[in-house]
Amino acid sequence: MTDRRDFLKIAGVAGAGLVLGLRLDAKTRPGAAAAPEFAPNAFLAVRPDGTVRITVPKTEMGQGVRTALPLVVAEEMDLDWAKVEVINANPGPDFKSMQTGGSTSVSSTWGTLRKAGATAREMLKAAAAARWNVDLKSCRTEKGFVLGPGNQKLGYGALVEAAAKLPVPKDPSLKSPRDYRLLGKRTPRFDGPDIVTGKAIFGLDVRRPGQRFAAVLRSTVCTGRPMAWDAGKALEVPGVVDVVKVPTGIAVIATNTWAALKGRERLAADTTWELGSAQDFNSADLETFMREALTGPGEEARKQGDAEKALVAAAKVLEAEYSFPYQAHATVEPMNATVQIRPEGAEMWTGSQSPNKAQATAAAALGLKPEQVKVNVALIGGGFGRRLGTDFSTEAAQVAKAAGGGPIQVVWDREDDFRHDLHHPATLHRLRAGLDASGALTAWAHRIAGPSILHSWVGQKTPSQVLAEANGALDIPYAIPAIRVDYAEVAAPTPLGWWRGIEIVPNVFARECFFDEVAHAVGKDPLQLRLDLLGNQGLVKFGRDEADIRRLKKVLQVAAEKAGWGRKLPAGRGLGLACHAYDGRTYAAEVAEVSVEKGQLRIHKVTCAVDCGFVVNPAGLEAQVEGGIAFGLSALFTQITWEKGHTVQTGYQEFPLLRLGDMPEVETHVVQSAEAPSGIGEPPVPLAIPAVLNAVFAATGKRIRKVPVDLSAI
Amino acid sequence: MAAFTLTVNGQSHRVEASPEMPLLWVLRDRLGLTGTKFGCGQGLCGACTVHLGDAPVRSCKTRLGDVGSRHITTIEGLDPHGAHPLQKAWVELDVAQCGYCQTGQIMTAAALLAKNPHPSDADIDHALGRNACRCGTYLRIREAVHAAAGQRREVIP
Numbered sequence A: 001m002t003d004r005r006d007f008l009k010i011a012g013v014a015g016a017g018l019v020l021g022l023r024l025d026a027k028t029r030p031g032a033a034a035a036p037e038f039a040p041n042a043f044l045a046v047r048p049d050g051t052v053r054i055t056v057p058k059t060e061m062g063q064g065v066r067t068a069l070p071l072v073v074a075e076e077m078d079l080d081w082a083k084v085e086v087i088n089a090n091p092g093p094d095f096k097s098m099q100t101g102g103s104t105s106v107s108s109t110w111g112t113l114r115k116a117g118a119t120a121r122e123m124l125k126a127a128a129a130a131r132w133n134v135d136l137k138s139c140r141t142e143k144g145f146v147l148g149p150g151n152q153k154l155g156y157g158a159l160v161e162a163a164a165k166l167p168v169p170k171d172p173s174l175k176s177p178r179d180y181r182l183l184g185k186r187t188p189r190f191d192g193p194d195i196v197t198g199k200a201i202f203g204l205d206v207r208r209p210g211q212r213f214a215a216v217l218r219s220t221v222c223t224g225r226p227m228a229w230d231a232g233k234a235l236e237v238p239g240v241v242d243v244v245k246v247p248t249g250i251a252v253i254a255t256n257t258w259a260a261l262k263g264r265e266r267l268a269a270d271t272t273w274e275l276g277s278a279q280d281f282n283s284a285d286l287e288t289f290m291r292e293a294l295t296g297p298g299e300e301a302r303k304q305g306d307a308e309k310a311l312v313a314a315a316k317v318l319e320a321e322y323s324f325p326y327q328a329h330a331t332v333e334p335m336n337a338t339v340q341i342r343p344e345g346a347e348m349w350t351g352s353q354s355p356n357k358a359q360a361t362a363a364a365a366l367g368l369k370p371e372q373v374k375v376n377v378a379l380i381g382g383g384f385g386r387r388l389g390t391d392f393s394t395e396a397a398q399v400a401k402a403a404g405g406g407p408i409q410v411v412w413d414r415e416d417d418f419r420h421d422l423h424h425p426a427t428l429h430r431l432r433a434g435l436d437a438s439g440a441l442t443a444w445a446h447r448i449a450g451p452s453i454l455h456s457w458v459g460q461k462t463p464s465q466v467l468a469e470a471n472g473a474l475d476i477p478y479a480i481p482a483i484r485v486d487y488a489e490v491a492a493p494t495p496l497g498w499w500r501g502i503e504i505v506p507n508v509f510a511r512e513c514f515f516d517e518v519a520h521a522v523g524k525d526p527l528q529l530r531l532d533l534l535g536n537q538g539l540v541k542f543g544r545d546e547a548d549i550r551r552l553k554k555v556l557q558v559a560a561e562k563a564g565w566g567r568k569l570p571a572g573r574g575l576g577l578a579c580h581a582y583d584g585r586t587y588a589a590e591v592a593e594v595s596v597e598k599g600q601l602r603i604h605k606v607t608c609a610v611d612c613g614f615v616v617n618p619a620g621l622e623a624q625v626e627g628g629i630a631f632g633l634s635a636l637f638t639q640i641t642w643e644k645g646h647t648v649q650t651g652y653q654e655f656p657l658l659r660l661g662d663m664p665e666v667e668t669h670v671v672q673s674a675e676a677p678s679g680i681g682e683p684p685v686p687l688a689i690p691a692v693l694n695a696v697f698a699a700t701g702k703r704i705r706k707v708p709v710d711l712s713a714i
Numbered sequence B: 001m002a003a004f005t006l007t008v009n010g011q012s013h014r015v016e017a018s019p020e021m022p023l024l025w026v027l028r029d030r031l032g033l034t035g036t037k038f039g040c041g042q043g044l045c046g047a048c049t050v051h052l053g054d055a056p057v058r059s060c061k062t063r064l065g066d067v068g069s070r071h072i073t074t075i076e077g078l079d080p081h082g083a084h085p086l087q088k089a090w091v092e093l094d095v096a097q098c099g100y101c102q103t104g105q106i107m108t109a110a111a112l113l114a115k116n117p118h119p120s121d122a123d124i125d126h127a128l129g130r131n132a133c134r135c136g137t138y139l140r141i142r143e144a145v146h147a148a149a150g151q152r153r154e155v156i157p
Ligand code: FES
Pocket: B037, B038, B039, B040, B041, B042, B043, B044, B045, B046, B047, B048, B049, B058, B059, B060, B061
């Protein structure tokens, strides 16, 4: 909940003061020998031929920003979508915080981009009115043209020079949503055609003249460093040209990726390691420590009334422990970055969710100023939070430096990717509920124990860490007289990071499943108990955020109704539900329909209702809901475990992603809203697990409290 | 090192490399055909799928020395203009999210349709069941294969 702002501030380098560093006063820099362009701000440029280049200040990683954000500009400018060209911004003075995460790409740029487009539209209109010598009010714009009295018509391209000379209006009028021609309609992804022909360039597809490829031999233990090595056999591999030491390990450089990987294999056999402090870390010990921390002292995340007292006074107390494991991002494109160092500075090509930070950290590694490092943001073959980290791009800069400048592409293989992920950490949850003699819920206590992502990310304990780690638990939306949510940090030596859905995934899993337990324990329908306890609440403040419980109640009702909640099902089938107000911004509910037969779990369907404010591109929204549910469901059966400081899982064979045959039908219902857009990439994720496990209970009477799910238990 | 003559997308290439070198890296690093993706190198994700003759193969697990005279088709050769029915359906149904796995999905689907022009859900699930998509585009993949086969609705309403 409240962690989001801190997260955005901390995870990026800049952006605290500015609205994500987006500036409307900056102009695009004309390229060399550029034809005259009309570029009143950094987001767009109209060319004399009428084509318009739109610069996207966020990273495309499948969430559709290279379509959604240009649509916002195009709408306000009244452009012909077919004449729009989309490019990615480079971090720099015009784009100071391009950080892409937290389901904020549309919400954080919405106001700025609308204004950017409206500014250009007004100036083009003014230029045409002046040319025709008519009243500005008699002109309007449509599909790349200004239309004036007497059927006069001028294309934007013809107005480039005149518009560029006009003053930039401060407060251009924004279009009314009633007049939208592009927004709110289905628009297919801009990159679709390039993706299906193999022309789309992801980070790993970058090819520079004279480029070499490198694989870095790193310790399998995160604190390990090479002590001694013999590069002789690696250098014998045809294609291997160099072996160099870098801070993270030893890089084998070759003329092709395979030779680099082969050379690294040889080198590994001839290297000895100092494993460092993490070498004794293992999951069993961590679990013991976490369990101890479930009853020890904790930091308070939410206190309402006196939950401990209410529990003592309760007629009946329910208690349960929930468990969620370490998880990997497992993007299909492994980490990579390509770096070239030249006398005047360096250039990098990489798929980064934090381009500004990638620039700053590479610059620091190279002894350069950030502005001397040009970062080109490639398409991302899956981000999910992993590419907020800059460990891999910084390492590539170090490799290029050690190897004489590059261009060098550092390629991680699948095992590197699993071992050196910034994993999402494990947590244990102790939940207690107090019931009075009538069965009413009087107290709720949720203790979370586990390693802190924020702590790992910042390198030290921060005051807001407790709010971050309790996100999804502290904002339990149900009206219960006494609530206590707290967090106990348990140390872990592995580098951590957020994944899609952040801490909300484990926290909402525990919360929504335990709430289901309470409903069954008091003989109430889980939907009804939720509706009862959402009650007549309106705006409710959680920490620094505020959620509108009416919007949550509405999505819950819609999801339940559309899924046919309460209908009679054959034996062995069940429905389960879960809901959440995500960061007080996006409201979502999911109902899962499952069956369990002979120990086989089948998830037939997930019905999702969302209210995320105005929907810029409904096609994109549905894709995000389907993808978010798939991501959540995948986590039912995956985990990362640790033994002697290294991950037991090194590939997809031990980390079984959801596959086509397992994918349930997904039905998405949008609850229309006049609110500004709020974000949809993550909100569907955390509900999938509790909805399914609550459905498993409905189908079998077996309560599953641990992920990964052990099917032999049902 | 040895010399090989490969026919890729109808063009002949001479490649000097170790017969052990996986076809994936020959295509990507030697021939510059980066539409074929590296996802795992372990034969487990399908991102690297190409056709050897008519058969879909995982190029990360196909040794250069084993290709022989079989013709290789990559995504770049399926239809360079994106006019293959699968490519058109993929764009129309907006299948891709990040897009990284999609060339492998399409190549796998193309091999299926060549053998079985009217596949059932089960046929599709079977043929594409080992292609991973972390973005979760599966429902649209299935729908797009049907659409390309001239089955079912063309556009999700
Ligand atoms: S890269 Fe070949 S199957 Fe994954």
